Amino acid sequence: MGRRSRHPHCSRFNFPAARGRPGLRTCDTGVARLPRMSDIDAIRRATYISLTTFRKDGTPVATPVWQVPRADGAVLVVTPADSWKVKRIRNNDAVTVAVCTVRGRTAPDAAVLSGTARLLDEAGTADAQKLLGKKYVSSRIGNGFLKILRVRKKPNIGIEITL
Numbered sequence: 001m002g003r004r005s006r007h008p009h010c011s012r013f014n015f016p017a018a019r020g021r022p023g024l025r026t027c028d029t030g031v032a033r034l035p036r037m038s039d040i041d042a043i044r045r046a047t048y049i050s051l052t053t054f055r056k057d058g059t060p061v062a063t064p065v066w067q068v069p070r071a072d073g074a075v076l077v078v079t080p081a082d083s084w085k086v087k088r089i090r091n092n093d094a095v096t097v098a099v100c101t102v103r104g105r106t107a108p109d110a111a112v113l114s115g116t117a118r119l120l121d122e123a124g125t126a127d128a129q130k131l132l133g134k135k136y137v138s139s140r141i142g143n144g145f146l147k148i149l150r151v152r153k154k155p156n157i158g159i160e161i162t163l
Contacts, residue, residue, distance in 0.1 A: 039111035040163060042099050044069040050100035051077060051161070053088040053117070060096070061088065064104035067097075067161075068131040074160050076120075076128040081157040089117045095161060113163050120158035128158035 043049055052062040063085055065077045075097065079085060089095070098112045106112075120128060 039113060040073075042111065043067075043075065043097055043113060043163070046099040048100050048102055048104075049075070049077075050098045050104055050106050051085065051159075052096040052098075052112075053085050054092050054094060055088060056091055061085070062100075062104060064100050064102060066132060066136055068128070068135045070131070070160075074162050075115075076131060077159040077161065078125065078128050078132055078156050079159060081155045086119065086157055086159070089119060089159065093117050097161060097163070115161045115163040118160045118162070120160055124160070125156060125158035128160075129156065 046067070048064045049067045050062045051065050051067075052060045054060055061084070065079065067075045067077050069075055093116045094114070095117045096112050096114050098106045098110045100106045100110075
């Protein structure tokens with residue numbers, strides 16, 4: 001069996017040559033790789049996104065958050081209702097999003113998309129929490145432990161981001 005390539009987006013032995021194959025590109029090693037997905041699809045498929053909100057003086061503040069895409073194209077986020085990002089969104093609904101790691105680090109070539117944020121009501125927040133629970137198992141586990149231990153949860157609020 002051949003050894004695997006060091007490149008995460010290609011493999012010398014798993015992809016056919018790109019010559020004559022529409023839709024496939026070659027990386028710098030000459031090996032075929034799949035085409036890049038669009039920036040919006042990358043945001044929708046990401047585990048973490050960097051949500052950047054803006055202070056009153058225009059200073060950006062980035063926060064890594066879980067997100068879940070909605071069928072109409074919006075991205076939903078759930079956060080504590082008393083968080084600073086909610087206060088900043090109340091003042092200025094302009095936000096930017098980018099794919100990031102759990103620590104909030106974005107790749108240098110990561111696309112940054114601008115959008116508008118809207119705070120959701122209780123029904124919208126409940127729907128967002130349900131969708132987040134379907135996507136993230138650790139969210140369900142954490143909420144289950146809180147119920148078992150009867151720990152009072154802080155109220156959450158949903159944020160709808162339209163890109």
